[in-house]
Amino acid sequence: MNRTLSLFRLITIHPLLWIVIALSIATAHFLEVSMLLGIIFIHEMGHAAAASFFSWRIKKISLLPFGGVAEMDEHGNRPLKEETIVVLAGPLQHVWMVALAYVLFSLQLIQEDLYYLFIQYNVMILVFNLLPVWPLDGGKLVFLLLSLKDAFPKAHQLTLLISLFSLSLFSIMILLTAPLHLNVWVVVCFLFFSLYHEWKQRRFIFMRFLLERYYGKKAATPDILKPIQANEEDLVIHVLEKFQRGCKHPIIVEGDGREKGTLDENELLHAYFSEKRLTDKISDLLFSYY
Secondary structure (H helix, E strand, O other), rough: HHHHHHHHEEEEEEEEHHHHHHHHHOOHHHHHHHHHHHHHHHHHHHHHHHHHHHOEEEEEEEEEEEEEEEEEEEOOOOOOHHHHHHHHHHHHHHHHHHHHHHHHHOOOEEEEOHHHHHHHHHHHHHHOOOOOOOOOOHHHHHHHHHOOOOOOOHHHHHHHHHHHHHHHHHHHHHHHHHOHHHHHHHHHHHHHHHHHHHHHHHHHHHHHHHHHHHHHHHOOOOOOOOEEEEEOOOOOHHHHHHOOEEEEEEEEEEEEEEEEEEEEHHHHHHHHHOOOOOOHHHHHHHHHHO
């Protein structure tokens, strides 16, 4: 209970949101805006509560003029099952909210128009969040799915490309059906900017993934072993680019058609980050350590 209550200390409200609330009061739409913000808040608290349960580092829970976000100080090295639960914990909040609203409506404790508006908002937020667009929940699920078979850089880049394609299709649909819906266009522009920023930062994000893997909590390191076959002439960084989420990698070094030795992934990470052996080949590490 104390852990859950501590999450409230992490809540931040964007200054522009106060302007939106003031405008809603001035235009007699305060109830609708409050309902929408309440649903978004519960959605984000679902993510945060699941992350807190797994002892994730939560930076803050932000309420924005066009949505919300629970920011985590984790960099892709948590078990994939944990990450899946944290991602799904947000959308699952809509299930009990809709069920509770139905019960209250059946008992005639809420008005019909409020009930249908509440259902409409829940469905709208749920469906939108499950679009395969980064950084929405649907985009994060795509990243997790691709991470089951692809290395981190490839899975990350494919996620962003799928997100760009999906968001472009969504934009075309909005252009054809609701071209004057200003709020939707604000969110769409924000998502396009987020994708652009994520793409520009993709190398830094990969390095942060490796750094967290090297310096982070060892308890978070997965137990699943997935060997990486590497040629003795391969550069260390090229082998690191084969690292995958949810796996620990023994490196099998081959040359002249035979196996020449095995390296632990921590030896590669140590050589790259601590010893600054940025241009070394795998064979250089093999000769150094053995």
